[in-house]
Amino acid sequence: MDVIVIGGGLTGVTTAYQLRAAGHRVCVIEQHATVAQEASFGQGGLVLPTPLDVWFGPGLSFGMRQMLFGSRNGMLYQPGLSAAARSFARHLNVEREPERFAQQCTHLRPLIELSRRELGEIETRHAMEFEQRDGVLHLFRSARELKQAATALSLLQQFDYPHEVLDGDACRTIEPSVPKLEALAGGVFFPNERSANCPLFAKQLKSLLDEHAVQFALGRRAETIRLESGRVVVELAPEREGARPLEAGTEIIAGDALVLAAGAGTQNLLSQLGMRVPLYPVRLHALTAPIGYEEHAPHLAVVDYESRVTISRLHNRMRFASAPLLQGVRKTFRPTERKLRERALATLGQAGHTWVPGAAKLSALRDWDGIALMSPDGLPVTGVTAHPRLFINAGHGPSGWGLACGTAKVVADLVSNQPSELDAPSLAAISPARFGVGGSPSSRFDHR
Numbered sequence: 001m002d003v004i005v006i007g008g009g010l011t012g013v014t015t016a017y018q019l020r021a022a023g024h025r026v027c028v029i030e031q032h033a034t035v036a037q038e039a040s041f042g043q044g045g046l047v048l049p050t051p052l053d054v055w056f057g058p059g060l061s062f063g064m065r066q067m068l069f070g071s072r073n074g075m076l077y078q079p080g081l082s083a084a085a086r087s088f089a090r091h092l093n094v095e096r097e098p099e100r101f102a103q104q105c106t107h108l109r110p111l112i113e114l115s116r117r118e119l120g121e122i123e124t125r126h127a128m129e130f131e132q133r134d135g136v137l138h139l140f141r142s143a144r145e146l147k148q149a150a151t152a153l154s155l156l157q158q159f160d161y162p163h164e165v166l167d168g169d170a171c172r173t174i175e176p177s178v179p180k181l182e183a184l185a186g187g188v189f190f191p192n193e194r195s196a197n198c199p200l201f202a203k204q205l206k207s208l209l210d211e212h213a214v215q216f217a218l219g220r221r222a223e224t225i226r227l228e229s230g231r232v233v234v235e236l237a238p239e240r241e242g243a244r245p246l247e248a249g250t251e252i253i254a255g256d257a258l259v260l261a262a263g264a265g266t267q268n269l270l271s272q273l274g275m276r277v278p279l280y281p282v283r284l285h286a287l288t289a290p291i292g293y294e295e296h297a298p299h300l301a302v303v304d305y306e307s308r309v310t311i312s313r314l315h316n317r318m319r320f321a322s323a324p325l326l327q328g329v330r331k332t333f334r335p336t337e338r339k340l341r342e343r344a345l346a347t348l349g350q351a352g353h354t355w356v357p358g359a360a361k362l363s364a365l366r367d368w369d370g371i372a373l374m375s376p377d378g379l380p381v382t383g384v385t386a387h388p389r390l391f392i393n394a395g396h397g398p399s400g401w402g403l404a405c406g407t408a409k410v411v412a413d414l415v416s417n418q419p420s421e422l423d424a425p426s427l428a429a430i431s432p433a434r435f436g437v438g439g440s441p442s443s444r445f446d447h448r
């Protein structure tokens, strides 16, 4: 089949990889001059989430208190008059129920393992190096935080996640750059979890796909999409100066199936077809600096449990990332108000100052932000829509790095009419059908 993928972020590139591996002819449309330029660009580097990392569950709450005074969890909640932001926050609040949290984690777990396997296969088969680093250490400042994490900790046991619960001294033994602090109540160490450079991986994968005849229409924006009975048609916006033409004069690309992996642009494209998925854009922030003093730099990735700031070491740089800002949609797509941005960056700086003082060369700090699309139940939106030729792979929220490798496989199997390797409940839990825009397997088209 001829499959078009809109979006050359990590999700689009991994989807193209899996589709090509399944034998399809693939064209990726990306508005930037190269891949991984938006959310996938300056992100935190944690590869796969555990129940301690996800952004739903008992640890996250949104209300008046968080609005007025900010929240301990590092999330800036500024809905203003936006009914959509408040409604999204209300939905996330529902996910705080421990039973609901356990249920969503149960659905996520098989996807995490599928993603781990797919990423592992890609990196082994192609001998890829993208600044992978083993070991993630979550740090807790107080007994109250440990108590708050109780449900997540019990799920780690239940799901057999290899992990060690440590006291403060043991945390410092395992990661000596963590200073001796009164405020360190303990930590959880994941020896098998990793950090790695996401855009580097995406670019390497793109080079590989170039060699395997995947077409990249770079510097081309998909302007309109049309679903016709026998094919899908994408019209491209006029070419920007300097962009490499896909084929002289080509302004329309047609194919047998279309995958929307357009990150924050997904909603706009879907709305052209009268479809709506309640994905919400959240702006996340990052600070990056060269390593200041090697002896102060951590060798593990460190996560501040309370503020959810991830501190990762990418080759000779330190990256501090997270500090989400939840506000009205229009505001999210505009440059952030200076004060809010300063607050977000201060959250990152504070976590760095607390856990790895001296690790980063502060005079060379660079800030960055990007938009991650989140679903109201915390899981990605991956699957076929009500139109059998249209697929979505988006909404990975703060956990898209490794998960994109798994959802890419799910989409490729669906497009190829192959049985999925995910169990039925997990497949249903990530399907667009849960928001009323999905198709059922029986409505699949016959593409033989």
Ligand SMILES: Cc1cc2nc3c(=O)[nH]c(=O)nc-3n(C[C@H](O)[C@H](O)[C@H](O)COP(=O)(O)OP(=O)(O)OC[C@H]3O[C@@H](n4cnc5c(N)ncnc54)[C@H](O)[C@@H]3O)c2cc1C
Pocket (backbone or CB within 6 Å): 006, 007, 008, 009, 010, 011, 012, 029, 030, 031, 032, 035, 036, 037, 038, 039, 040, 041, 042, 043, 044, 045, 046, 047, 048, 049, 220, 221, 222, 223, 261, 262, 263, 264, 265, 266, 269, 283, 284, 285, 286, 310, 321, 322, 368, 369, 370, 371, 372, 393, 394, 395, 396, 397, 398, 399, 400, 401, 402, 403, 404
């Ligand atoms: C600051 C920050 C820190 C993060 N930290 C982590 C982390 O530590 N671990 C983790 O797992 N996840 C993290 N994430 C989330 C993760 O980066 C995202 O989930 C993931 O990168 C999403 O990839 P994507 O390809 O879906 O989206 P994107 O990378 O945003 O890619 C979408 C692409 O679609 C293109 N596009 C959109 N519309 C069109 C159109 N009409 N025509 C052509 N092209 C179009 C865009 O140009 C873009 O390149 C973080 C995110 C941010 C912003």
